[in-house]
Amino acid sequence: MGFEGMRITFLVRNIWGIGGTIKTTLNTAEALLDLGHDVTIVSCVRHTDEPGFPFDPRLRIVNLWDVRDPAKGGDKLSLMNKILRKRPSYLDSDKVNNMVESSVLFDRKVKRCLRDLDTDVVVGTHVSMNLYMAKYGHGDYVKVAQEHMYLDFYSDGTRERILREYPSLDSIVTITEADAKIYREAIPEHADKVVRIPNSIPGSPLPPSELAEPVVMTAGRLTGMKGFDILIKAFAQVAGDYPEWKLKIFGRGKDRKKLQGLIAEYELESRVELPGAVFPLDEEWRKASIAAIPSRFEPFGLVIVEAMASGLPVVASAVKHGPLEIIQSEENGLLVAPKKPTQLANALSRLMGDEKLRRRFAEEGLVTAKRFEPEQVVGLHVELFEQLLKTK
Structure with missing residues (x-):
């Protein structure tokens, strides 16, 4: 296959919210679209009518679970699913289980998604997504763990889980070189899988501040x-x-x-x-x-x-x-x-x-x-994805 039009899927906890991870994911997705790639964002939940940041109309947004009121378009749950929703998730541990939704029902929805995805690359954007990929992802697509936190942030149990399960993925992407160094030292036998790619943000469309207002x-x-x-x-x-x-x-x-x-x-x-x-x-x-x-x-x-x-x-x-x-x-x-x-x-x-x-x-x-404009950073993502696809 040629790599000019890669099919790239981002797995996000909740693309409808606000925060740096959401913003930089949208920035990267739009830059990839500009290069001619096919981009899908799988949002594990949708909790609101309007997104925190506007979506590029070219983006394909897939919601695994619409947790809004059914009267507003949210998903209705069967009696069995209501029971499964009360059972603790596979990810039931601190710093991992900080999801909008987290349960056996949620686990099953993500598992089904990862099983059925027809894509070239899947990028997890949160520790929970990355652990799901390690457990439920398959070998037909490249699996990339993108870490927006740093390894030392996590509790001992979560950190041990990360270091045990992330190496089964194709690449571990950190947003700083300092964190990349920590990962390489923690898993030296998989150090070659660790790559630093910073977050990106577009330059302002407006002239710089005149610094006139106090x-x-x-x-x-x-x-x-x-x-x-x-x-x-x-x-x-x-x-x-x-x-x-x-x-x-x-x-x-x-x-x-x-x-x-x-x-x-x-x-x-x-x-x-x-x-x-x-x-x-x-x-x-x-x-x-x-x-x-x-x-x-x-x-x-x-x-x-x-x-x-x-x-x-x-x-x-x-x-x-x-x-x-x-x-x-x-x-x-x-x-x-x-x-x-x-x-x-x-x-x-x-x-x-x-x-x-x-x-x-x-x-x-x-x-x-x-240095952090999407046009500068997106090339690092493309280079990584192409290298990983060559090994498939």
């Missing part, structure tokens, strides 16, 4: 992982010295009320905004002059690249692994110790008070962001 901006799910509480505390320390500056935190999530309470505690209601989720964010980035990414952990840091692509200087937590591979502190941005509001406040103060520094980091960030 706004610090960030974006992401409103959860503890993203560290927005740390950012609010840091901003509170510098707010008095820079009364014209505001902070905008875009996103939705379970910590919204907690963050609102923190804003009220510091009496920053007129200075800190929670506008909710906005897509695309390009226009909002252009209205800001500093991007702050205070994550407690960040496997990659897609939002860092997104901010850089919009021409913003970035200050981020020096958490493993992504930020450390994207930002060279004092060259194309600033890195600060994680979970340290005062250190973050000091970095914000430096940027707020130094326009030349902001512009220097912004210019270097634009150069950095180009």
Whole structure:
């Protein structure tokens, strides 16, 4: 067979949601479509009427289980399936079993899908999907485990399971070189299967920010992982010295009320905004002059690249692994110790008070962001898939 028109299937937990994995999967899928490949996204569940990110009309979306109300088009379950839905999944362990749905019924749906797929390549995009592929996938297609977390993130039991079962797949793709090194050291006899391919994000369609507005901006799910509480505390320390500056935190999530309470505690209601989720964010980035990414952990840091692509200087937590591979502190941005509001406040103060520094980091960030554009990254995927197909 020729490789010009590969049939590529991405196996995703829930393509209808939001998050970095979903966004980069859609970016990669669209770049592959542009090259003439046939791309399907299998979403294990559908839970909402509208997607968190718009779908390219060329994409084929297959939903294994529509968990919406049947009155809205969701799947109706038979009595037997209702019973199976209550039985624990094959993946019933922490850090694996964090699915929208997880049960014996769900296992069977994924097993049937992997058995019946007529495709050249299947790419799992989550540890649960990758373990399903290892158990239920077959040899008629290439099986690629794409890891959007890092190995040390997982519990001991899950990590042991990964290291035991991933080697049966054709390739293990990490998003950072640091994580690839950890995998190679953990499974040296399968080190040649481990490949690093970073996440991708398109360049902004708009001109870079003019850095004219006194706004610090960030974006992401409103959860503890993203560290927005740390950012609010840091901003509170510098707010008095820079009364014209505001902070905008875009996103939705379970910590919204907690963050609102923190804003009220510091009496920053007129200075800190929670506008909710906005897509695309390009226009909002252009209205800001500093991007702050205070994550407690960040496997990659897609939002860092997104901010850089919009021409913003970035200050981020020096958490493993992504930020450390994207930002060279004092060259194309600033890195600060994680979970340290005062250190973050000091970095914000430096940027707020130094326009030349902001512009220097912004210019270097634009150069950095180009390395992660889909047109640059998609070739790595294509090269890997072609190499693996040659061995089939």
